[in-house]
Each structure stands twice: as structure tokens, then as C-alpha cells.
Amino acid sequence: MKKKEIFPEKGRSSSSLLEQIPILKEGDAWWELGKVFGFVYYPGNSYARVSEEYYCAYMYENTLNPSTFPSLMDFEKEIVAMAAELMHGDKNVVGNVTTGGTESIFMAMKVAREVAREKSGRQNGFEMVLPETIHPAFLKACDHLSVKAVLVPVGEDKRADPEAIESAINENTILLACSAPCFPYGVVDPIARVAKIAKEHDLLCHVDACMGGFMLPFMEDMGYEIPQFDFRVPGVSSISLDAHKYGYAPKGNSIVLYKDRALRKKQFFVHTEWPGGIFASTTFMGSKSGGPQAGCWAIMKHIGKEGYRKIARDVMTTTKHLMEGINQFETLEIISDPNMSVMAFTSTKGDIFNIGDALEKKGWHLDRLQFPDALHITVTQLNIGKEESFLEDLAEIVKDKARLGKDKKSMSNTVNLAGGLTKILPGALLEKAARKLGGKMSGKGSGKQAALYGISASFSNRKDVKKLVLNLLDGMY
Numbered sequence: 001m002k003k004k005e006i007f008p009e010k011g012r013s014s015s016s017l018l019e020q021i022p023i024l025k026e027g028d029a030w031w032e033l034g035k036v037f038g039f040v041y042y043p044g045n046s047y048a049r050v051s052e053e054y055y056c057a058y059m060y061e062n063t064l065n066p067s068t069f070p071s072l073m074d075f076e077k078e079i080v081a082m083a084a085e086l087m088h089g090d091k092n093v094v095g096n097v098t099t100g101g102t103e104s105i106f107m108a109m110k111v112a113r114e115v116a117r118e119k120s121g122r123q124n125g126f127e128m129v130l131p132e133t134i135h136p137a138f139l140k141a142c143d144h145l146s147v148k149a150v151l152v153p154v155g156e157d158k159r160a161d162p163e164a165i166e167s168a169i170n171e172n173t174i175l176l177a178c179s180a181p182c183f184p185y186g187v188v189d190p191i192a193r194v195a196k197i198a199k200e201h202d203l204l205c206h207v208d209a210c211m212g213g214f215m216l217p218f219m220e221d222m223g224y225e226i227p228q229f230d231f232r233v234p235g236v237s238s239i240s241l242d243a244h245k246y247g248y249a250p251k252g253n254s255i256v257l258y259k260d261r262a263l264r265k266k267q268f269f270v271h272t273e274w275p276g277g278i279f280a281s282t283t284f285m286g287s288k289s290g291g292p293q294a295g296c297w298a299i300m301k302h303i304g305k306e307g308y309r310k311i312a313r314d315v316m317t318t319t320k321h322l323m324e325g326i327n328q329f330e331t332l333e334i335i336s337d338p339n340m341s342v343m344a345f346t347s348t349k350g351d352i353f354n355i356g357d358a359l360e361k362k363g364w365h366l367d368r369l370q371f372p373d374a375l376h377i378t379v380t381q382l383n384i385g386k387e388e389s390f391l392e393d394l395a396e397i398v399k400d401k402a403r404l405g406k407d408k409k410s411m412s413n414t415v416n417l418a419g420g421l422t423k424i425l426p427g428a429l430l431e432k433a434a435r436k437l438g439g440k441m442s443g444k445g446s447g448k449q450a451a452l453y454g455i456s457a458s459f460s461n462r463k464d465v466k467k468l469v470l471n472l473l474d475g476m477y
Helices: 014-023 047-059 068-084 101-120 134-146 162-166 191-200 216-221 259-267 291-327 352-361 389-399 401-424 429-443 447-459 462-477
Strands: 094-098 127-133 148-152 172-180 202-207 237-240 254-258 268-270 280-281 332-334 343-346 368-369 374-378
Touching: 047 291, 068 094, 068 254, 068 291, 094 101, 094 259, 101 134, 101 172, 101 202, 101 237, 101 254, 101 259, 127 134, 134 148, 148 162, 172 191, 172 254, 216 291, 254 259, 259 352, 291 332, 291 343, 291 389, 343 352, 352 374, 352 389, 352 401, 389 401
Parallel strands: 127 148, 127 172, 172 202, 202 237
Antiparallel strands: 094 254, 237 254, 268 280, 332 343, 343 374, 368 374
16 A cells, blocks of 8 residues: 655645645634634734735744844834833833743743842742633743742632732742733733732732733723723733734734833843854744734734724624623523623533534534633624624524433433543553544544533543543644
8 A cells, every 4th residue: 555645755736735725724614704703813804915915025034133134123113112002001111022922921921930030049939829710821831930820719700819819929929910801701800909919019910911902902992991900000010912812913923011121131031152153032932934023013003093993892892792692591691791802601501512512513613611611702803793693593502402402411421431431441541542532623523522521520630631631632633
């Protein structure tokens, strides 16, 4: 049997490769239809065209050495300046463009560690106090930086609890953090109170505005009551905001801002003794394409404040219609009171993941949440005008109680079977089964998620869930 050729000996023609694009994308979500909530942030064809032109014009340039491509450095400085203005920063506020929220958060966490090392004379043993709703990027950063993440419960309204945060502070604490808003529920934490606590304890305070940084300021302009979360709040030392979310820039664009240059300098990496020359890097990444950065600058200049306000107004109109519609269902309820266009809703019948699977069959893509089980909606420009269609499909699904009951029973049987197998099968066989399931999940028309989350919830030991997910990922790739 002839071995399948992966890396071709002879290059394929451009026409054959280009013809394959729609075939390759057949199994991908059709985000252009406006039925994907989150994942893709698209400003519309007229805006996107200019950004795409800039992206392509700079895609082969490298941002690593600013002296080689000074126009890219100018783009970065202006992006940072525009973001600082949005966050009400004064003339001392500085920052850098990163490849995403994770890198922005990582940089701010690194700065906190370096400040702590300088102040204490110690190299490790540091802690950060974080509300449990904080983005996992903080935990990822703590893991890489060898800093302990201390997670504290949030209040009944799903917002950070300042008292719980303060009670978790000890001599090893170096930073407090909050969200504006948190990803799961779209609520803005009481940042003014937490930042005050940070200031009183001589700690840094980071605000994760990756979701809201390019939305909340324009909502405030339009009269929405938004709790202050930016550099107007005394005690806030750094902010992360994603331009590739509600800034509608190409993927690979986030900004990290600091209240002064002294903090930002602790973000930089410099090595002066390398035979290859002096190496200096402002952020975590080394070489990266100038395309995303150029596209970001172009989209921010092209849309402008007026354009962002209009998009925000239309997005919030759609969000309100969705919230009102969901609240009409007796068995569904929105969790807490979202401050912007991010929300989660659950079911009193315990069938929310089955509802999610049924919506997916109709082309709708929503995230799944846990603790409690819920479906997650991020409304963007793409979803404007699609709310009635979504609510009609949701009504049809919720009304079909027989089908939901059957799906729920099927999920329960799958969970019970999986639970039984975990007790009798050796660990190696379970790992193999999980990898095989991961492989199926990566294919077109992947399986139901309700059963997967049900199996996860059935494990009393959360370490078993981690093993399951690790093997699923291993199988997917």
C-alpha cells in the first residue's frame, strides 16, 4: 500500500490549492451566517477590507527589530496611545501590543513577580489573589512563573468579593486582579474596592478588560451605567484589553498598559552576552508578523470612536432583545445581571447541555459553562439582527420536551456507562479510549458535548477530569 504523501515532493499548483479552500472549510462553523456567538469578531465587509489590505502589506515584516521596520513601531505606539486614551490614562501610561489576552496577562504577571523580587530580595514563594471567575490565562501565567494562584469565591451576584480577597492576602501576596467583565457571566467586578485594598496593602492591581476594553467605554459614552474600572480608579496599576475582540482587529492583537514606565521596564527581556548580538524583546514573543499589528492600527483608525459607538449601540440592542427573550421561558434563567453583551443562561430542568447540542444541530455555536451548568453567549456585530431567529429555534427546542427528555436520558446512560468503565478498566485503556474520543471530536460533525460535560461532572476527583481532558487533547491533535 502506497504511503500517503503529506509533504509533497513536487509543489502543487496555486489553482489546485486555492480550489481546495472551500472544501477544507466545509466542516468549520459558518460564522458569516451570524450564528456563532464569540470566537469570531468581524466588523463587516467595508471595515474589514481596509484592515485586510494593511495586514497583507505587512504580513512578511517582522516586529522584532523596530529599527528595521519603523512604520511597525509607529503603528504600535499609536495603538497603545489610543488604548491608553480609552482607559483614561494620563501622560505617564505606557504599554505594548501583544499577540492576545493571554500574553498581555502573562506580561503583567511577570512584572508583578519582578517588582516583588526587587522589593523582597527573594526569588520565589509569591502568591496572587484572584476571584474564581478570573480567566484561566492568569492560572497559566502563575504556572509558568512559579507563582501560587490563590482563588477565592465570588459573591452571589458572581462578582469578586472584596472581603474574601482581602482575607486571603498574606506576606507572600504580590498582586490582586479583577475582570471588566468576567468571561463567564459578563459582570464587572467591584474594581474600585479591590484596587483600594491593593493600595492599602502596597500591592499591584491588574484589571483584565480583555472582553470589555473596547466595549465598555463606548457604552459609557452612550449613557450606560458602567462601574469605573480603568486608570481613573486609584490603585489600578495595569490593564489588559483585546483589540481582536470588540476592537474588531485581526486575531493576534491585544494591549497591555501600565500606569508608568518603571513598571513596563520590568516586562522587557534583555540579554547582552549572546554571540549573536545584543538581544532585547519587549514582550514574550520574539519574531512575529507585522500583519496583525498593521491591520489593528488600520481598523482602529478606520472605525473611529463614532463607528465603535454605533456598533456598540447595535450590539447592545441585540443583547437586550436576547435577554428579554430568554427571560420569557419559564425553565430558563440568565445568571446574574450582565453589564454588557456577554451572558450565560441555565435551565431549571437540568437539560441545558442537551439544549446546547440541539441548538448546535441548528447551526448555533455557544460555549458551555460549569458550576453551574450553563450556555454562554457573546454578542458581536455578526449577531446583530439574528436574535429573533435564535429565539425561535430556542423556543422550538424547549417546547419539544419529549426530545429533550430522550436526550437527557441518553446522556445519563452514557455518563453511567463511563462511570462504570472507569472503575473496572485499567488506566492505560481509559487513556486510549479518551484519545480515541478526542480524535472523533476533531473530525467534521463531532459528537455531542452534553455527554462529555456530564462525564466530567460525574468525576468526584477533579484530577480525573484533568486527565480526561489531557487525553482528549492528545487524541484531537
